[in-house]
Amino acid sequence: MSVPRYWREEVPRYRLQGKKCKACGAKYFPARPVCTCGSTEFGEYKLSETGEVVTWTVIRNPPMGYEKYKPYMVGLIELDDGIKILSQVVDVDPEEVSAGLKVEAVFRKVKEDGKEGIIQYGYKFRPVVE
Amino acid sequence: MRKVAVAGIGLIKVKEYWDRPIGSLFQEAAYKAMKDAGTNKIDSLYVANMSGALMQDQLNMGTVMADVIAKPGLPATRIEAGSASGGVAFHEAVKAVASGYSDCVMVGGVEKMSDVLPEVVTSSLVMSEEQEYTAYTGVTKAGLSAMLHRLYLDIYASPEEVGMMAVKSHDHAVGCRHAQYPFKMSIERAMASPMEADPIRMMECSGIGDGAAALILVPAEDSGVEVAGSAVATDYCSLAQRDDPLTFNAVKTAADRAYKMAGVKPSDINLAEVHDDYTINGVLSLEALGLVEQGKAAKLVAEQGTARDGKIPTNTMGGLKARGNPLGATGIYQVAEVALQLRGAAGDQQIEGAEVGLAQNMGGIASICAVNVLRRLA
Amino acid sequence: MKTLRQVGIVGYGAYVPMYRLKASEVNRVWGGVGAPVEEKSVVALDEDTVTISVECAKQAVKRSKINPADIGAVYVGTESKPYAVKPSGTIVAEAIGATPNVSTADYEFACKAGTEAMQNCIGLVGSGMYKYAMAIGADTAQGKPADALEYTAACGGAAYIFAERSSETIAYVEASYSYVTDTPDFWRRAKQMYPRHGNRFTGAPAYFKHIIGAGKALLDEAGYKPEDFNWAVFHQPNVKFPINVSRMLGFTLDQINPGLVAGNVGNTYAGSTPVGLAAILDMAEPGDRIFAVSYGSGAGSDAFIFTVQDAIEDKRGGPKLSSYIERKKYVDYSTYLRHRGQIIQ
Numbered sequence: 001m002s003v004p005r006y007w008r009e010e011v012p013r014y015r016l017q018g019k020k021c022k023a024c025g026a027k028y029f030p031a032r033p034v035c036t037c038g039s040t041e042f043g044e045y046k047l048s049e050t051g052e053v054v055t056w057t058v059i060r061n062p063p064m065g066y067e068k069y070k071p072y073m074v075g076l077i078e079l080d081d082g083i084k085i086l087s088q089v090v091d092v093d094p095e096e097v098s099a100g101l102k103v104e105a106v107f108r109k110v111k112e113d114g115k116e117g118i119i120q121y122g123y124k125f126r127p128v129v130e
Numbered sequence: 131m132r133k134v135a136v137a138g139i140g141l142i143k144v145k146e147y148w149d150r151p152i153g154s155l156f157q158e159a160a161y162k163a164m165k166d167a168g169t170n171k172i173d174s175l176y177v178a179n180m181s182g183a184l185m186q187d188q189l190n191m192g193t194v195m196a197d198v199i200a201k202p203g204l205p206a207t208r209i210e211a212g213s214a215s216g217g218v219a220f221h222e223a224v225k226a227v228a229s230g231y232s233d234c235v236m237v238g239g240v241e242k243m244s245d246v247l248p249e250v251v252t253s254s255l256v257m258s259e260e261q262e263y264t265a266y267t268g269v270t271k272a273g274l275s276a277m278l279h280r281l282y283l284d285i286y287a288s289p290e291e292v293g294m295m296a297v298k299s300h301d302h303a304v305g306c307r308h309a310q311y312p313f314k315m316s317i318e319r320a321m322a323s324p325m326e327a328d329p330i331r332m333m334e335c336s337g338i339g340d341g342a343a344a345l346i347l348v349p350a351e352d353s354g355v356e357v358a359g360s361a362v363a364t365d366y367c368s369l370a371q372r373d374d375p376l377t378f379n380a381v382k383t384a385a386d387r388a389y390k391m392a393g394v395k396p397s398d399i400n401l402a403e404v405h406d407d408y409t410i411n412g413v414l415s416l417e418a419l420g421l422v423e424q425g426k427a428a429k430l431v432a433e434q435g436t437a438r439d440g441k442i443p444t445n446t447m448g449g450l451k452a453r454g455n456p457l458g459a460t461g462i463y464q465v466a467e468v469a470l471q472l473r474g475a476a477g478d479q480q481i482e483g484a485e486v487g488l489a490q491n492m493g494g495i496a497s498i499c500a501v502n503v504l505r506r507l508a
Numbered sequence: 509m510k511t512l513r514q515v516g517i518v519g520y521g522a523y524v525p526m527y528r529l530k531a532s533e534v535n536r537v538w539g540g541v542g543a544p545v546e547e548k549s550v551v552a553l554d555e556d557t558v559t560i561s562v563e564c565a566k567q568a569v570k571r572s573k574i575n576p577a578d579i580g581a582v583y584v585g586t587e588s589k590p591y592a593v594k595p596s597g598t599i600v601a602e603a604i605g606a607t608p609n610v611s612t613a614d615y616e617f618a619c620k621a622g623t624e625a626m627q628n629c630i631g632l633v634g635s636g637m638y639k640y641a642m643a644i645g646a647d648t649a650q651g652k653p654a655d656a657l658e659y660t661a662a663c664g665g666a667a668y669i670f671a672e673r674s675s676e677t678i679a680y681v682e683a684s685y686s687y688v689t690d691t692p693d694f695w696r697r698a699k700q701m702y703p704r705h706g707n708r709f710t711g712a713p714a715y716f717k718h719i720i721g722a723g724k725a726l727l728d729e730a731g732y733k734p735e736d737f738n739w740a741v742f743h744q745p746n747v748k749f750p751i752n753v754s755r756m757l758g759f760t761l762d763q764i765n766p767g768l769v770a771g772n773v774g775n776t777y778a779g780s781t782p783v784g785l786a787a788i789l790d791m792a793e794p795g796d797r798i799f800a801v802s803y804g805s806g807a808g809s810d811a812f813i814f815t816v817q818d819a820i821e822d823k824r825g826g827p828k829l830s831s832y833i834e835r836k837k838y839v840d841y842s843t844y845l846r847h848r849g850q851i852i853q
Contacts, residue, residue: 009262014562014603030263055284057276058328059268063253066268068852069553074269076277076370084370086267090552091526094328099284107562107603108554110266115853119590121558121599122266129827129835 001065001113006120013122016105018083020045029083049105050128051079058094065111077103077125091126102128134227134357136469136504137234138167138346144310144339144454144463146244152186153198155342156240160199163236163344172346174232175206178219178239180458181254182208185246195238212258212493213407215239216461217362217500220345220489224360224502227347238344239459251338254457258494260367272335272408274369274495276327279410281376287413287428289329293320294432295409296334296451302438303448305478308463310339310454334409334451341456343463352508355472358486359392359503361385367497378496381418388488388501389420396420399503400484401443401471403464405492407450415490416444419501443481446471461491465502472506509684509729511634515670516677516817518640519572522666522786522829523563524549524773528836529844531659537841538654544746548662548774550839550847551648555663556590560646560779562603564667568642569604571823572669576605579669580638582612583628585621585778586665587696587703588648589614600644611638618694619743620804621645622666622778627810629670630681642669647777652702653850660746662774666782678820679789679798681812683730687722688808695806705805711749714807719743719753722809723801727757730813734758737813738796741767741784743803745775759799766791772833778804783829785814790828794818 009030011017018029023039029047034040056075059066066072073089075097089097090108103125110122140162142155156177164170177195182188192206209219216239223237243251255271256264264274283289297317303309315333323333350356363383369375389395402421406412416427421442422435430436436444447453447467450460468487470476485506492499527550531543551560561584569576582601589596597612615621615628622645629641646665651658673680693714696703706714719742727733734740740763742750747770754764767784776783781802788798794816801811845851 005262010602013266014599015605055277055280057269057273057280057330058325059270059273060325060327061248061252061270061272062268063256063265063270064249065253067249069268072268074267074273074277076375086264086269086368086370088267088554090554106559107566108552108559109556110268110554119556119558121603124554129831 001117003118006118014107016047016049016123018045018047019043027081027083029085047083048080051077051103053089053097053099053101053103054078054084055099056089056097073097075125088124089126090124104128131228132230133350134224134347135350136345136355136357137348138163139466139469140166140344141308141463141466142342143308144341144456147242147340148244152182152188152240152242153194155242155340156195156238157198159342159344160236160238163346167346169234169346172204172234172236174226174235175204176219176223176235176237177206177208178215178237178458178462179208180210180213180215180241184250184254185242195240210458211498213457214461214491214493214498214500215458217464217489217491217502218461218498220461220465220502221360221362221500223347224357227349233348235347236344237347237462238342239462240342241456241458242340243338243456244340248338264368270327271495272327272330275408275410276330277369278375278414278495279330282410282413283329286425290317290321291428291432292409292413293317293331293334295406295412295428296320298431298436299406299445299449299451302446302479303452306447306453309448309452310337311452312448330408330410336407336450336455339454339456341454341459341463343459343466345462345466350507354507355469355504356507357502358394358505359388361387361391362498362500363387364498365496367494369495376414378414378418378499380496380499381415381490381492381501384499384501385419385490388503392503392505394486394503398486399442399488401446401468401481401487403446403449403467403489404444405450405490406445407455412449415492419488419490438481446476446481447479461489461500464489464491465504468504472504511630513634513636514673514680515630515634516673516680517668517814518574518671518677519568519669519823520667520786520789521564521567521571522783523560523567524664524783524829524832525551525555525560526835526837527552527839527847529839533841534659543659544748545660545774546771548660549664549776550844551663553847555648557586557588557646557648558590558596558599560648560663560665561596561600561644561667564644564646564665565600565604565642567826568667568669571825573823574640574669577609579606579610579640579642581629581632581641582606582610583615583625583643585615585617585625585643585645586647587616587618587621587777588650617808618804618806619745619777619780620802620808620810622782623802623810626668626782627684627686630684633670633672640669640671642667645778645782647779649775649777650702655702657705660775662776664773664776664783665779666786668782676819677817678823679814679816682815683726683813685722685726685729685811686808687718687725689718691807693805693807710805714805715745715749715803716753716756718807718809719801719803720756722811723757726811726813732813736797737763737799739766739788739792740764740799741781741788742801743781744768744770744784745780747771769833787829789820790824790830792816792820794820
């Protein structure tokens with residue numbers, strides 16, 4: 001597991017920090033080097049931390065590194081600002097999820113590099129706590 | 131640009147070859163192809179392989195396979211485009227002959243998945259996705275497909291109708307000598323199988339298998355099977371960045387280019403080999419290829435429209451589901467099967483009178499797609 | 509103890525994970541009878557002290573309406589650091605956007621690590637060194653299977669941002685006090701998975717002596733009597749101890765009830781007193797006076813007097829602690845072990 005690869009994505013993953021194209025205003029998460037309009041000039045853009053589940057699945061046979069969390073849900077979420085994001089959906093059972101479920105970003109552990117390596121954190125979404 | 135013909139076809143049965151190394155599988159397919167072509171004077175080699183780096187710790191697969199067939203000196207390269215490696219490698223090989231640079235090219239695909247544990251296969255499949263924001267979620271390729279599957283079920287079809295994609299592939303594999311699972315599977319069995327990634331069930335997923343397939347390409351003459359159209363297109367990798375995730379734009383674009391090059395319309399296609407690694411991807415591919423209207427493919431499949439005598443015979447030798455899906459080799463199997471059909475050499479699987487067929491092979495969740503259209507010459 | 513310039517809380521957040529283990533479930537497995545709490549909180553598979561800290565810290569920043577880049581210190585008090593070496597505070601500071609002009613450290617003092625961090629933040633802001641300083645008490649406490657602590661060792665936390673007292677602060681610190689002796693009532697040796705404790709020795713010479721020592725000293729210093737307070741919170745390793753110590757100091761059940769959450773949450777260790785204080789702030793009125801005394805084994809207590817200010821009405825939006833406590837899903841003992849990493853680490 002690469003430490004630099006983790007480290008350089010900390011801010012976007014920890015804070016849901018995206019980019020906004022200075023030419024056309026398109027918002028991106030994750031950041032892109034080139035906008036679909038062709039511009040390479042971007043400013044910072046903070047994503048909405050709430051949104052709705054569009055579609056979802058239950059991962060029962062995970063990739064390596066995620067085994068101990070199974071089963072877990074991954075969903076396509078449309079944030080309140082229109083940005084779509086893939087994320088685990090946590091703190092809820094599969095039968096309680098439906099399209100349109102209101103969710104909010106939380107900071108959670110994503111995986112660990114064994115018992116000796118680094119712990120990787122990031123965003124996940126859970127049903128909004130009122 | 132020269133016309134290109136498929137002059138030699140070599141396939142081995144897809145299965146678990148516990149006692150054989152990857153090179154031996156490639157060698158067998160390569161020798162069959164050369165024998166079929168009646169020549170061993172190949173002047174370049176393209177090897178389609180997706181996961182050898184992970185499954186066999188092997189890079190430089192082009193050189194390794196040139197070595198395996200005892201042809202040092204041959205220019206060789208490995209082409210990797212996720213599970214579209216085969217279709218993309220074929221496209222590159224076509225360009226080599228069409229350009230006049232090469233006169234006799236071997237393009238072979240090989241993958242040996244049984245060397246690793248299933249979780250390694252799962253990891254390898256998701257390596258075709260963007261890693262830091264898609265794979266990092268812990269999603270799998272089945273999971274990404276499942277999210278599309280759920281959207282499709284919400285709008286267009288029942289689980290059984292989509293599941294019929296797998297049933298039909300199995301129907302067509304019966305009697306096919308190179309198919310991994312040449313037996314029928316009922317819709318009841320598919321729907322009773324455990325969830326793999328809800329709502330996708332295990333019997334809707336292609337399995338793990340080893341395979342190798344090779345083709346010899348030469349300049350086309352008056353007879354045989356020509357490559358009428360060949361195209362590759364890409365899309366944004368992440369489903370989250372696509373306006374309509376149920377539209378496979380890479381498939382659409384590649385198909386349009388290939389149809390144009392071949393001078394055909396979707397209605398001219400007599401048979402199609404489509405990428406049904408998961409039932410939903412086969413369904414969405416049929417739609418993106420323009421063979422069926424959007425939202426109607428699952429219903430068409432359920433109504434036998436993709437059967438051998440249906441409107442558009444599809445996956446005539448079992449598709450990825452029943453012939454098997456040895457990743458990098460899959461796209462070569464598909465083209466080989468279309469060529470066999472057009473030659474009239476498909477045995478029990480033969481679609482009578484087939485003149486134009488296509489093979490559609492994609493990587494990621496349709497983030498890259500190769501569409502190759504073959505035509506029977508006089 | 510009083511600071512040179514007066515200090516107040518400008519934002520707070522508290523969090524308890526959603527899973528619960530009933531004491532009856534522990535009894536089912538180990539054949540025990542009776543229990544020091546009804547149920548306790550259990551982490552999700554993907555939660556640890558850092559994620560709990562970030563959850564509280566984000567809520568505190570949001571409520572405070574300050575720019576997180578202005579936070580000068582982020583201190584995490586815990587006895588369940590995910591890393592033995594590598595600060596939890598850096599992760600929290602990065603997640604809330606306080607980096608890089610910030611001081612961070614992890615504090616360890618058993619169950620009073622969180623209030624120790626508060627005490628330090630009060631001092632640092634009081635000295636004028638930092639505009640804002642954040643103290644977090646959070647834990648995912650270890651309870652050895654079959655040990656008495658298994659009923660109570662829970663998870664949760666709370667974060668407090670301190671600032672110079674102003675109309676922006678929601679409660680100001682009137683005075684505070686710390687009281688420490690070397691009393692080995694509970695400890696965990698390096699590289700050991702579970703703590704050990706001295707059983708009844710954790711009572712009179714430890715918990716009661718230090719809370720009463722700190723509490724009485726602060727009351728004397730500030731010139732207050734128990735009846736001068738609307739609310740009080742004491743470290744709550746179970747339900748009985750804080751009730752007994754409040755009686756011994758002269759406080760009533762009515763004063764401690766709003767902040768006494770151990771019965772349904774368990775002992776959140778370094779989070780315990782900070783979480784109880786948050787429960788009180790969730791319902792307190794401007795002008796209310798609050799007495800808070802923590803206890804950490806080893807041993808010592810930090811005592812605080814807060815007076816609630818008008819700004820609280822505007823700065824406690826979003827879910828209250830009770831929302832997190834009521835949002836619960838019961839797990840059986842094997843699921844509990846799984847969540848605690850005791851089946852697969």
